[in-house]
Amino acid sequence: MFNILHAEFIAPGIKRFHIEASRIARKQRPGQFVIVRVYEEGERIPLTIESSDNARGIISIVVQSLGKTTHLLNSLNAGDHILDVVGPLGRPSEIAKFGTVVVMGGGVGTAMAYPTAAALKRAGNRIISIVGARSRELVILEREMREVSDSLMITTDDGTYADKGFVTDKLRQLIQNGVRIDLVLAVGPIPMMKAVAGMTRGERIRTLVSLNPIMIDGTGMCGGCRVLVGGKSEFACVDGPEFDAHRVDFDLLVQRNRTYRAQEQRSLAEFQCEREARGKRGAADEGCAVEGARP
Amino acid sequence: MTRPAKPSLNVLPLRERMKVPRQPMPEQPAEARASCFTEVNLGYSAELARQEAIRCLECAKPACTDRCPVGVKVREFVQLIVAGDFLAAAAKIREDNVLPAITGRVCPQEDHCEGGCLMGKKVKPLGIGYLERFVADYEQRMGVRHLPRVPPTGKRVAVVGSGPSGLTVAGDLVQRGHKVRVFEALHELGGVLVYGIPEFRLPKQIIREQLDYMRDMGVEFETDVVIGRTVTIDELMEEEGYDAVFIGTGAGLPVFMNVPGEHLNGVYSANEFLTRINLMKAYKFPTYDQPMVDLHGKDVAVIGGGNTALDAIRSALRLGARKAYVIYRRSEAEMPARAEEAKHAREEGIEFRMLTNPVEFLPDSDGWLGGVRCVRMELGEPDASGRRRPVPLAGSEFDLPLSVAVIAIGTSANPIVQSTTPGLGTDKRGYIQADSGTQRTSRKGVFAGGDIVTGSATVILAMGAGRRAAKSIHEYLTTNQW
Numbered sequence: 001m002f003n004i005l006h007a008e009f010i011a012p013g014i015k016r017f018h019i020e021a022s023r024i025a026r027k028q029r030p031g032q033f034v035i036v037r038v039y040e041e042g043e044r045i046p047l048t049i050e051s052s053d054n055a056r057g058i059i060s061i062v063v064q065s066l067g068k069t070t071h072l073l074n075s076l077n078a079g080d081h082i083l084d085v086v087g088p089l090g091r092p093s094e095i096a097k098f099g100t101v102v103v104m105g106g107g108v109g110t111a112m113a114y115p116t117a118a119a120l121k122r123a124g125n126r127i128i129s130i131v132g133a134r135s136r137e138l139v140i141l142e143r144e145m146r147e148v149s150d151s152l153m154i155t156t157d158d159g160t161y162a163d164k165g166f167v168t169d170k171l172r173q174l175i176q177n178g179v180r181i182d183l184v185l186a187v188g189p190i191p192m193m194k195a196v197a198g199m200t201r202g203e204r205i206r207t208l209v210s211l212n213p214i215m216i217d218g219t220g221m222c223g224g225c226r227v228l229v230g231g232k233s234e235f236a237c238v239d240g241p242e243f244d245a246h247r248v249d250f251d252l253l254v255q256r257n258r259t260y261r262a263q264e265q266r267s268l269a270e271f272q273c274e275r276e277a278r279g280k281r282g283a284a285d286e287g288c289a290v291e292g293a294r295p
Numbered sequence: 296m297t298r299p300a301k302p303s304l305n306v307l308p309l310r311e312r313m314k315v316p317r318q319p320m321p322e323q324p325a326e327a328r329a330s331c332f333t334e335v336n337l338g339y340s341a342e343l344a345r346q347e348a349i350r351c352l353e354c355a356k357p358a359c360t361d362r363c364p365v366g367v368k369v370r371e372f373v374q375l376i377v378a379g380d381f382l383a384a385a386a387k388i389r390e391d392n393v394l395p396a397i398t399g400r401v402c403p404q405e406d407h408c409e410g411g412c413l414m415g416k417k418v419k420p421l422g423i424g425y426l427e428r429f430v431a432d433y434e435q436r437m438g439v440r441h442l443p444r445v446p447p448t449g450k451r452v453a454v455v456g457s458g459p460s461g462l463t464v465a466g467d468l469v470q471r472g473h474k475v476r477v478f479e480a481l482h483e484l485g486g487v488l489v490y491g492i493p494e495f496r497l498p499k500q501i502i503r504e505q506l507d508y509m510r511d512m513g514v515e516f517e518t519d520v521v522i523g524r525t526v527t528i529d530e531l532m533e534e535e536g537y538d539a540v541f542i543g544t545g546a547g548l549p550v551f552m553n554v555p556g557e558h559l560n561g562v563y564s565a566n567e568f569l570t571r572i573n574l575m576k577a578y579k580f581p582t583y584d585q586p587m588v589d590l591h592g593k594d595v596a597v598i599g600g601g602n603t604a605l606d607a608i609r610s611a612l613r614l615g616a617r618k619a620y621v622i623y624r625r626s627e628a629e630m631p632a633r634a635e636e637a638k639h640a641r642e643e644g645i646e647f648r649m650l651t652n653p654v655e656f657l658p659d660s661d662g663w664l665g666g667v668r669c670v671r672m673e674l675g676e677p678d679a680s681g682r683r684r685p686v687p688l689a690g691s692e693f694d695l696p697l698s699v700a701v702i703a704i705g706t707s708a709n710p711i712v713q714s715t716t717p718g719l720g721t722d723k724r725g726y727i728q729a730d731s732g733t734q735r736t737s738r739k740g741v742f743a744g745g746d747i748v749t750g751s752a753t754v755i756l757a758m759g760a761g762r763r764a765a766k767s768i769h770e771y772l773t774t775n776q777w
Contacts, residue, residue: 023525037482043575043585044482068584084482086519216570216585219480219521220709221490223549223564233551233558238710252558255662259560263586270581 002085005058007077011138013065014108015074016050022057024049024087030115031093031210031242034061035218037084038072045069046215046237048112049088050141059085062111062140068267075275089218090241093208095119099182100126102174103149104167104196106188107133110141112210113187118148120185126150128179130170132188136161168195181205186245190254197245207245211236213253214260228252304378307349317419318347325642329612332494332578335639336400339422339429341381347422348376350414358411359423364759365398365463367391369408369423376426385434386441388427393466393509394459394758396435396501399428401492402755403602403633435504440511445472450772453478453537455522455712458486459754460543460745462505463761464768465514471769476515476537478522483574486545488754490574491566491603493610496636499573523711528719532740539768542727542736542743543761546751547709551702552598556656561588561664565597565607565703572610591615594696596667598622598653599703600630601751605640607701612643619645620695624652624672624685648695650674652687656700666696705751712747726750734764739777742768 006018024034028049037044052059065071076082093116101120105113110131121127129149133139135158146152153170154162163170167188174181184207186196193209200207213236215225220238227236230247234240307315321337322328328335339347351373359369367388375384388395404410404424412420450473454461457479465475483489485502510516520526522544531537549564551557571577577587595616597608600623612619621640623630626649630637641647650672659665671691674683708725720728720737729736729743736743744760746752771777 023520027525041576041583043583084519086480086482086521086525088524089521216567216575217481217490219524219711220548221546222567222570223551224567226551226558228558233553235548238548256558256560258662259588260586263580267581267584267586 001081001083004076004078004080004082007080009074010062011133011140013074014062014138014140015065016060016062017073017076018058018060019082019085020057021059021085021087024085025052025054025057025059028052028059028088029092030095030119031112032088032090033112033218033241034059034085034087035089035215036073036082036086038069038076039083042072042083043069044084044216044218046089046212046218048108049115050111051115062108064108067264068271071268071271086218089237091239093119093185093242095123097124100128100180101183101185102128102130102171102181103145104130104171104184104186104188104192105132105141105145106167106186106192107138108140109186109188109192109210110145113185114141114144114148116185117145121148128174128181129153130155130167132156132167132192133161134158166195167192168199171196171199175199175203175205183208184245185210185242190250190257193245193248194250197248197250201246208242209245209248210241211243211248211253212241214257305349305351305353305374309352312350312352313414313418315346315350317350317422318343318425320422320425322639325639325644328495329643330615332610332613334498335495336428338432339425341429341433344376344381344426344429345379348373348426351377351421352413354413358413359408359421362407362411363391364407364755365392365762367408367427369421372430373421373423373426376430381430381433382437382439384430385439388430389441391762392427392758393463394505395427396431396505397459397488397497398755398758399424399426399431400497400501401602401633403753405634407755440508442512443470443472445470447474448472448772450474450538451476451536452768452772453531453535453540454543455528455540456480456486456543456545456745456747457484457516458488458543458545458745458757460545460757460761460764461486461541462509463758464541464543464742464744464765466509466512467762467765468768469509469513471765473769473772474513474515476517478520478526479516479518480521480544481574482518484516484518486543490570491546491606493569493573493606495609495613496606521711523715528712528716528738528741538772539740539742541734541761541764541768542712542741542747543745543757544709544712544747545757546706546746548707549702550705550707552653552704554653554655556658556664557702559656559658559664560662561697561699562656563699563701565599565603565701566706568607568701569603569610572614578610578614587614588699589615590699592617593698594618594620595699595701596620596622596648596695596697597701597703599705600625600627600632601703601705602632602636602753604701604703605632605636605645607703608645609636609640609643611699611701612645616699620648621645622648622651622653622667622669624650625682626650626674629682650685652685653700654692657694664697664700666694667700668692668694706746708747708750716741724750729760732763733767734760735767735777740771
């Protein structure tokens with residue numbers, strides 16, 4: 001049982017939790033993640049560690065409501081528990097002095113990019129950060145990213161905040177302006193990471209992406225998280241989650257992440273239906289009719 | 296702690312014993328069990344157990360014990376069954392084996408005790424596994440515990456992994472007065488026993504009972520700890536004050552075949568397929584949240600011929616598969632699976648496609664598996680394993696329509712502990728090097744055993760390593776000599 005000490009929405013559908021997990025807090029390094037199982041019948045899902053406080057034995061995770069498990073998690077508050085939290089998993093980001101590093105965070109990916117950006121800054125790198133979101137209220141960690149960046153650019157898809165466009169537009173400008181870039185770290189939706197890889201490949205800029213494939217145990221046992229990197233199977237949980245973007249088969253990752261789309265949609269629909277039913281007095285017995293659901 | 300074996304009460308003359316037929320294991324009918332996960336074997340009654348036990352020839356030099364990796368005193372415990380003292384029989388097994396209800400179910404007895412049974416040369420060997428299971432279940436039903444009454448030594452041992460080797464080490468050491476804590480990476484204890492072996496072969500309740508027994512003996516458990524990530528071996532010894540560490544992290548990364556199409560949706564490793572079903576109970580989706588591909592009416596194949604392969608394909612059948620194939624590149628005689636599992640699988644309607652090897656997984660549409668292209672094989676000269684090497688027959692390719700394929704061709708070493716423990720010697724395949732007698736590694740105070748040392752093997756071989764490790768950990772802790 002892991003206690004939630006603090007929980008707050010930092011954007012619509014995006015919640016930050018402070019969780020008591022002293023062993024994990026002590027060991028966590030930027031780039032690593034945890035796997036959680038919220039309750040007994042729950043699935044195991046990987047989640048980003050945003051930061052940790054070793055002295056207080058607390059880790060901070062950022063969760064975006066996408067499927068049933070993340071919706072359920074985001075309905076929890078301080079004083080609630082999470083049944084299992086295991087980690088820190090994956091190989092930590094390589095922290096060294098590279099020179100100028102462009103750190104790109106798309107959506108909730110910014111939470112994964114942030115601790116690495118901070119560590120790279122401390123290691124003496126010049127950090128140019130590009131944070132993107134669909135619209136104004138979904139821009140997260142702006143203040144935190146600003147603190148660890150020499151310069152910070154923000155884009156929104158709909159132009160409701162900062163510059164309208166995508167993070168890749170900003171990267172293209174940097175390249176076109178002849179800015180010397182020694183490393184790019186991109187964390188976000190797969191199409192974004194793929195676009196970044198396409199842009200830096202020709203320029204021969206070393207580029208890392210943090211992948212989030214289907215995963216169960218997170219310790220190298222199940223092989224569900226296999227990704228094709230340079231034509232070779234690698235396991236994101238033990239070999240990653242960061243990989244050389246120019247060698248990753250992103251299309252395959254998209255395809256494999258679709259495996260349980262139907263089941264995921266059904267779980268979410270039933271969860272939301274139940275929640276609504278619970279909210280409505282007297283409606284609890286009506287049951288939830290979801291297309292294709294077994295009785 | 297236990298009573299000495301009484302003189303044999305077996306009044307049946309030796310000559311007559313060979314004439315008593317081996318008592319068959321009562322089992323669920325194949326049609327009934329092929330669609331549910333309840334246990335196939337139902338277990339002996341007391342009467343059947345005594346009827347079987349009287350067959351024992353009580354050899355002066357019992358090969359059964361010699362061939363048991365943990366050295367269970369078979370003759371003695373069988374004599375106690377004949378005498379009707381089932382609890383004493385259980386206690387006798389427990390002197391050497393802390394998990395009798397588990398080994399009684401999953402051991403490949405034909406390779407060990409029953410393979411050594413003298414009677415097997417003429418008639419069927421003594422049903423040692425069935426008898427072991429009977430007394431272990433009897434003891435559990437009676438609620439009897441044989442708890443250690445030894446003074447604490449004040450020494451602390453950390454066990455990494457709660458699979459068969461780790462549990463054996465823990466059980467043996469706690470009985471010698473050491474304080475033992477077992478660390479498990481997953482949320483549930485038992486290692487391969489819970490994530491790998493399905494309910495119909497080893498009910499989870501049995502494992503829980505054995506774990507409760509160990510807790511009563513004083514073993515401590517901590518889940519959700521990945522040694523090497525959450526805490527390192529060095530930290531366990533230097534900061535958490537453990538005097539010795541046993542590494543039993545088990546089977547590692549699943550091996551894939553490296554053939555085209557292996558990344559199609561619907562192609563699983565056996566570890567993932569079985570973990571979803573056994574550990575995460577995905578077959579109860581949506582009551583349980585972990586999803587699983589719906590197998591109803593689908594054609595499913597497993598690639599491989601071991602116990603894991605049969606566990607996977609028999610699970611697929613229970614989840615509604617229309618056709619369920621075992622595709623294996625050698626012939627049935629070379630299949631490493633337990634004989635009983637192969638028999639059960641066949642009875643349930645699993646189709647065996649022997650001397651067949653996949654060369655490509657074929658897509659249907661949208662990135663999903665549609666079939667497998669196979670080549671027929673023939674057996675050539677024996678290879679390094681002593682088995683005849685399968686050789687592809689040119690021009691024999693054929694396609695088999697499939698929706699789901701499960702690859703069960705083995706595992707490679709998990710690198711997490713090795714890569715985070717400086718000075719821990721590994722072999723060229725990445726497995727931890729440990730002395731085959733003492734299970735000592737290159738690091739003082741650190742021992743290892745089970746699949747992380749040998750590569751994929753069996754529950755009982757891992758337990759044998761655990762038993763040797765416990766003995767040498769005890770020696771190390773009491774003499775402080777490395």
